[in-house]
Amino acid sequence: MSELIGRFIDHLAIAGRSPHTLAAYRADLDMLADHLEPLQAENAQPNDLRQALTRLRASGLNSRSIARRLSSWRQFYLWLLRSGQRHDDPSGSLRAPKRDKLLPKALPVDGAAALLDRIEGDDALSARDRAIFELIYSCGLRLSETVGLNMDDVDFSDQLLRIRGKGGKERLSPIGAVAMARLRDWLAQRQAPKEEPALFLGRHGRRLGGRQIEKRLRDWAIKTGAERHVHPHMLRHSFASHLLQSSGDLRAVQELLGHANLSSTQIYTSLDFQHLAKTYDNAHPRARKRRAPTDEDTGAE
Template identity: 70%
Template sequence: MDTLISRFADHLALAGRSSHTMAAYQADLALLAAILQPAPLHAADANELRRALAKLHAQGLGGRTLARRLSSWRRFFDWLQKNGLRDDNPASGLRAPKRDKLLPKALPVDSTAALLDRIEGSDALEVRDRAIFELIYSCGLRLSEAVALNLDDVDFADQLLRIHGKGNKMRLAPIGAQAIACLKTWLEHREAESGETALFIARHGRRLGGRQIENRLRGWAIRTGASQHVHPHMLRHSFASHMLQSSGDLRAVQELLGHANLSSTQIYTALDFQHLAKVYDNAHPRARKGIKPDEDS
């Protein structure tokens, strides 16, 4: 059986697969072979594969991992079938357990405020950084949307921001007072090359890139003592979560985020529920474990 797995790995190599991918396929197939013993791997039927999935699931493997392993198995049996080593693919009709839904990571309200308030200084780059991150959090911007902003996208009179979203869709978002103040301070420091229209520019006077923004936020998070890795999209997630916690208006949050489908916004309701559940667990007298009934009751 090791010979078949090796031949399959050679096939993947000829197809241009990376060494990492080949190693993953081989590990997935070796695991299946160990589960099926003493039955041979190449002769497995759909029921045996289904039992193998159930066994791995019972051992605690999540839906995403099981889906990847099943994909490896399916690819292997497809190769066997195409090379005349069996008549069918027993994995073709199988489905892994539902994948775990990955919730976006959001900062608590107080942690967000602490991070932003500690980004300070008179240096132009520090002033710029504060303005960028305040604006991303204030308007729920994607990183690409922050990078694409031009000077004329900011309406200071009405405190509105014109955002160039996905698919060239334009939307308007209100700008909070804190972000407005930081933007005005930044514009006093902004020194761009002639003809540059970007709202946020780098030291050389040209439009600031997304990677630079990510690096600057990571550096600020470390300097201000953040307990986790912070990236720009986390500020967008925090905006959505905090808005939903305060307003409960899913449709409004959808419009502010620029989501085409409400389903994209609904994931934040899970974050909102987590917040409520945490409050409940901390506050309700009978929610905490280990509470004993009164002895005289």
């Protein structure tokens, strides 16, 4: 099989594939050869490849990696079929596993507070940034929703925010006290042409773009010593996770996030369970590892 793999890699090289891609194909096909041994590639049947996939799953590979390997195998057998070295494609009936549902990344409560509290500066841009990020965290905003906010979306008397979400659906969200104060600070310095309705503006007095918001948050996270990359959607995830931890009200979190289906919100219960499991491990007397008794424990002097 190694000879066939070599010829296939040569075929890909002639087609202009990059060295990195060639190396990935070779690694995936070498792995297949190991699984099929002593069977030859040209004699492999669908069940043989299915067993190879089963071994990959059993080895602990995630669904994304398995799908990539299966894609390499399919390209290999398609080449064998087209070049007349096989009369069928044993990989045609195989299905890649469903992608693992990745948990959203949220900041811990103290981490979110530390980031937001350390955005300092007396200039208008710093005031704007504090208002943006506090509002995202306070209301669980998507980046597109933040960009699309207008001045008349803020109800200062009732402290409510009108949000235009996916599909043009509108929702109302309470604005927290800190975010409200940051908004007032920003509006005291906001300068824009009268016809500009946008709540958040760039340097030239026009609506601020999503890329600019992402860059500003990334830069502030670096300045404030954050230990990981922070992006606006992480503040939305943090809003949902922290609210669910405190309230346990999944339906309310669904409404505040603007999710059409409860299943989209239920992923945050996994984050909440991780928090509860950690609390259990730290607090339950039978969850922690037992330590050796000391003289003080036994009353010995």
